[in-house]
Amino acid sequence: MTDQEELRCIGCGSVIQTINKNGLGYTPKSALERGLKSGDLYCQRCFRLRHYNEIAPVSLTDDDFLALLNQIRDANALIVYVVDIFDFNGSLIPGLHRFVGDNPVLLVGNKEDLLPRSLRRRKLTDWLRQQANEAGIRPLKTILVSAKKNHQIDNLLDEIETLRGDRDVYVVGVTNVGKSTLINQIIKQRTGVQDLITTSRFPGTTLDKIEIPLDDGHQLVDTPGIIHQEQMAYVLPPEDLRLVAPQKEIKPHTYQLSDEQTIFLGGIGRFDYLKGPKVGVVAYFENNLVLHRTKYQNADQFYQRHLGDLLVPPHPGNESQIPPLVRYEFKTRQKSDLVFEGLGWITVPANVTVAGWAPKGVAVLLRKAMI
Template sequence: MNKEMKCFGCGAIIQSENEKHIGYVPKSAINKDKILCQRCFQLKNYHKLQQTTLTKDDFLNCLQQIGEKDCLVVYMIDLFDYNGSLIQGLIRHIGHNDVLVLANKRDILPKSVKERKLEHWVRRQLKEEGIKPVDVIITSGKKHMNLDLIYDAIMTHRQNRDVYVVGVTNVGKSTFINALLKHYADVENQNLITVSEFPGTTLNLIEIPLDEKTSLYDTPGIINDSQMTHLLKPQDIKSVIPQSELRPMVFQLNSDQTLYFGGLARLDYCVGEQANFVAYFSKNLKIHRTKTQKADDLYNRHQALQYEIEGIEDITQMKSYEFQLPSGKCDIVISGLGFITISSHGGKIRMLVPPHISVLMREAII
């Protein structure tokens, strides 16, 4: 069997020796022109996830190869979880190649936010990371937003070079590439790249020819262990990740009041005058307000809380972060879960989240 045969859904090298390893296909199905591995078949048809043994280093090694080529890098970031979607040390990995930034999942943020404002916000954040893109385009792969603009930008900036689409897991690379394939190449649904909400769906480079000499490549998503999705049970991921426009929930908090976010995170307003807390999370995630003095007991009884994290049975097992609030607006971001926009005259909050989950304060996006 040709060792270079790959699954067109995830890029895994096809094999028929071990049903539990990636790329498995029964020998009877190997003679087809386009081969879909068993894992992708189960994802597409039964929404069933088969876990893989690939590590973060495996994905980084794939990214490292891009730095050795002369190419255009299309860097996808997630507007809903911008900080969680950043690839640390991206420039070090991709060398001197040009970078076109696509800010995806515009459809998740409220329609009232102007596209131009989002673009300027993204450019300011990229500047802090030392990234100088050839352009920044706001998009929604799911809604095919600005697809013609993106296609023209890729064709302009690639200058007859290969194109590599990079990003962390679940940023929407494969959804975006499928949109391009359907719009410009008239590819049928059964021949599209496998897409799911599960982290790490694409397992290897997937090559899509642009012309006789160059190709566009979908790359495996880089794993970011600090995102909440990596701690959730597979059946909970879809309900926790927003699938549609965020509906802000507004809370007026006094000091010594607490908000619980589905049992996955907690915010204590420790010190300060009455302030405005606007929560941007999935509509399926229940937010519960209580007095801080009752908050520990509430968590430990698991009342009014939705999701549980394996290994955490007591609130003391959560990691604590403290933030001094500026006067004005800021966001507190829980990576992979959502963010809270706080308008205050200063004060102090404490965030409690599972260990390894990233929490940070940033310039307000809305």
């Protein structure tokens, strides 16, 4: 089979080929024949991901992804920009305006089911819009959904139809924000077909744009996720990532802290309360992530002694795979979130000095408090 035939994997969009076992789109000839008969044509990578949750490395580079997204600039399309509410800052695409041109933007905050139900959704929507504005993004509308729970998908479809006019629809976002899950829900709503596109908690699932025809001759296009190397997903082994990627509603933990106290986030993050009065801080992380409080003056020795046992992740044996923790210090001027990208955040009051530690390459930043 040649590439000119351009049979594509319906899971990731790669061109199917039967020659290079290590290349994108590879599928054995026998599997290709079965896929052509059944109509379910998946590459070997997607087949293993769907059935065994195995992830294979991909050969696409940052430039490959950017080149694909550059096509959006010349398109006449509504841009559906999907962000992960739990990891909003890690969801931002630097210079998004360069990709969308004059096309209108619909901002979609996915994974809203992970945030506490006590948080008013109207307030969350306003916060999300304000944060997007600060990043230079001016969406026509902001909407919250949970693709996993199929929450507000009907509302999203109505908004897309209202805003797109006589245009295609391009769905964009960084890796791991749930774009493919969202597209699957849209396909299911429209056609009844379930789990057509490959989905995974691992980054880089969609490897080429996937075009889905709409009723009026236009297309809904799922684009590959932009690689955001500062996400936690890029530095953790898969078995450790499972312990930090939230799968259900977060239960906040409140700590009363005096200055010079430390909270370890398993063995992959650290929060230091350095200076200020006795205060309450609230931690928002995956419920299974073990948080451990100790004295600041003993924290370095505690980390060296207990990494891999009390402080997990990393799992025992994975310690050497985790980059060293890097320290970032901040003085707050207002109620703020100290964010560990891809891991969670700790809400702290104004006028205190704090420090956050994360594996080298993972961003730690201060933002206006979400809650």
